Amino acid sequence: MALRDQIRIMVVDDMSTSRGLITQALDSMGIRQVGIASDGPGALGAIEKTPVHLVISDYNMPGMDGLQLLHSLRTNPKTKGLGFILITGRADKEIIDTGRKLGMNNFLKKPFTPQELRACIEAVVGRL
Template sequence: MPYMQHLKVMVADDTSVSRMLLVDSLNAIGIKNIVLAGDGEQALQIMMASPCHIVFSDMNMPKLNGLQLLKALREFGPTKQCCFILVTGKGDRAMIEEGKKYGLNNFLAKPFTAVTLKAAIEAVTGKLV
C-alpha cells in the first residue's frame, strides 16, 4: 500500500474555498485521509486529541494564526514532530524566518497546484509513492 494512503493530513483555513482547493489537490495526489479545521484554535484542539502527520495551515486565521498554531503544536509533546506547511498568499521572508524559529518545515505559496503541493510535501518527507 502506498505511503500516501497512510498519511493523515490536517487542513486548517478559515475560508471554505481555500480548504476545498487544498483537499482537491491532496486528493489529486492520492492523499485521502484529511481532517478539516476552520480556524487555528479548532486545528489545535483536533491535533491535541488526534495528531496528524502533516498540517497545512493558512497564515491569516482568527483565534490563532498559522505561526501561533505552529508554536502551540511544537510545545505539545505528541504534535512536536508533525510536518507543518504554512500556506500563504504572500511569501513574506520575515514571516517565513519567524516560522523557522518555531520549526516550520515548509511553505506553500498561493495560488498553488497539485504539483506544487506535492513538491512542498516531498521537500520534507521525501518521495511519496
C-alpha cells in the same frame, strides 16, 4: 503500502474555498486521510483526538494565525514532531523567517498549483 495510503494530514484554513482546493489536490494525489479545521484552536482539538503526520495551515486566520498554531504544536510534547507547511499569500521574509525559527518544515505561496503542493509535501514527508 504507499506513503499516500498511510499519511494523515490536517488542513487548516478559515476560507472554505481554500480548504476545498487543498483537499481536492490531496485527493487527486491519492491522499484519503485528510482532516479539516477552520481555525487554529479547532485544529489543535482535532489533532488531540486524531493525531496526524502533517499540518498544512494558512497563515492569515482570525484569532490564531498559522505561526501561533505552529508555536502551539511545537511546544506540546505530543505534537512537536509533526510536519508543518505554512501557506501564505504574502511570503514576507519576516513571516518565513519567524516560521523557520518556530520549526516550520516548508511553506507555499498562494496561488499555487497541485504540482507545487505535491512537491512541497514531498520535501517534508518523502515521495508520495
